[in-house]
Amino acid sequence: MCKASSHAQKASSGDSPAGIGRPQVALDRDSPVYQHHLEDLMYHALKDDKFIIYYQPLYSIQDNNFTEAEALLRLQDESGRFVPPDEFIPIAEKNGMIMEISSMVLNKVAGYIRSMLSCGTDIDSISINLSAVDLTRPDLADHVLDIIRKNHISPNRIVLEITESILIRNYRQAGDQIREMSSESIQFALDDFGTGYSNIANVIDLPFDDVKIDKSLIWDSIKNRKCNIVIRELTKAFKDIHLGVIAEGVETPEHDRFVRQCGCDRIQGFRYAKPMPSSRVYDYFGRKMA
Numbered sequence: 515m516c517k518a519s520s521h522a523q524k525a526s527s528g529d530s531p532a533g534i535g536r537p538q539v540a541l542d543r544d545s546p547v548y549q550h551h552l553e554d555l556m557y558h559a560l561k562d563d564k565f566i567i568y569y570q571p572l573y574s575i576q577d578n579n580f581t582e583a584e585a586l587l588r589l590q591d592e593s594g595r596f597v598p599p600d601e602f603i604p605i606a607e608k609n610g611m612i613m614e615i616s617s618m619v620l621n622k623v624a625g626y627i628r629s630m631l632s633c634g635t636d637i638d639s640i641s642i643n644l645s646a647v648d649l650t651r652p653d654l655a656d657h658v659l660d661i662i663r664k665n666h667i668s669p670n671r672i673v674l675e676i677t678e679s680i681l682i683r684n685y686r687q688a689g690d691q692i693r694e695m696s697s698e699s700i701q702f703a704l705d706d707f708g709t710g711y712s713n714i715a716n717v718i719d720l721p722f723d724d725v726k727i728d729k730s731l732i733w734d735s736i737k738n739r740k741c742n743i744v745i746r747e748l749t750k751a752f753k754d755i756h757l758g759v760i761a762e763g764v765e766t767p768e769h770d771r772f773v774r775q776c777g778c779d780r781i782q783g784f785r786y787a788k789p790m791p792s793s794r795v796y797d798y799f800g801r802k803m804a
């Protein structure tokens with residue numbers, strides 16, 4: 515059922531209810547007991563459909579509007595605490611569960627896009643974070659396209675985010691997969707740009723649609739003149755080769771001014787919208803900033 519778009523929610527009230535943090539009882543996150551606990555939690559979350567997907571709307575400077583969102587996976591433990599993804603994703607990558615998790619996310623996101631379009635919501639696309647392990651799956655392109663078709667959306671509604679570290683770990687295989695899916699109109703974004711020491715020639719060589727500049731670089735650019743210059747020039751260079759540039763981590767008016775001066779196309783940051791449950795995202799699409 516379509517949710518009536520009532521008054522827009524305030525961006526600042528959108529973060530996780532239980533908060534993301536460490537368990538109250540100090541538990542060593544590397545201990546086998548804790549790892550086993552998370553494995554168990556993920557197993558049940560998959561089986562009982564308990565994984566939650568939050569969405570963080572992205573603001574388009576050109577359109578003066580929210581046009582996209584990034585899907586962010588959330589896992590709650592028995593006490594309602596949100597387990598940080600950097601704790602459970604590496605375990606899922608190790609035990610192979612990540613492939614099933616990624617399929618589940620893709621399915622839910624594709625269904626969500628379908629329902630938004632059916633309601634007449636003005637949305638361009640939603641992005642999903644892929645894992646290095648997903649890209650080792652030989653049938654990945656067919657699998658992704660199959661899910662997209664089953665949900666009756668066009669492939670360019672889905673953006674797959676690939677981090678620099680994935681490219682470093684397995685450039686050839688990841689590159690082949692990206693090329694194959696891109697030829698079917700699935701979009702690709704290079705995530706966390708500036709954190710993974712990637713070979714820039716490789717990045718240029720692959721059919722990315724967007725580059726997401728990591729939040730640490732946006733924050734450093736405000737404090738550090740050299741970083742400021744490099745990010746300005748890099749943004750200009752990316753735009754010259756027709757890549758879209760997304761600024762992550764925009765929290766303050768200073769960040770905002772900087773990324774607009776740089777010519778970034780879109781903004782992902784708490785100043786505009788925090789990650790929020792799917793029921794609240796409807797209010798953001800088509801909404802102008804004051």
Ligand code: G
Binds near residue numbers: 763764783784785
């Ligand atoms: O690695 P990736 O870029 O996919 O991660 C996105 C993460 O960045 C999400 O967990 C999201 O909550 C976080 N994020 C997005 N915008 C901001 C921001 O403005 N400030 C901070 N601190 N985190 C942000």
Ligand code: MN
Binds near residue numbers: 584643675705
């Ligand atoms: Mn991402």
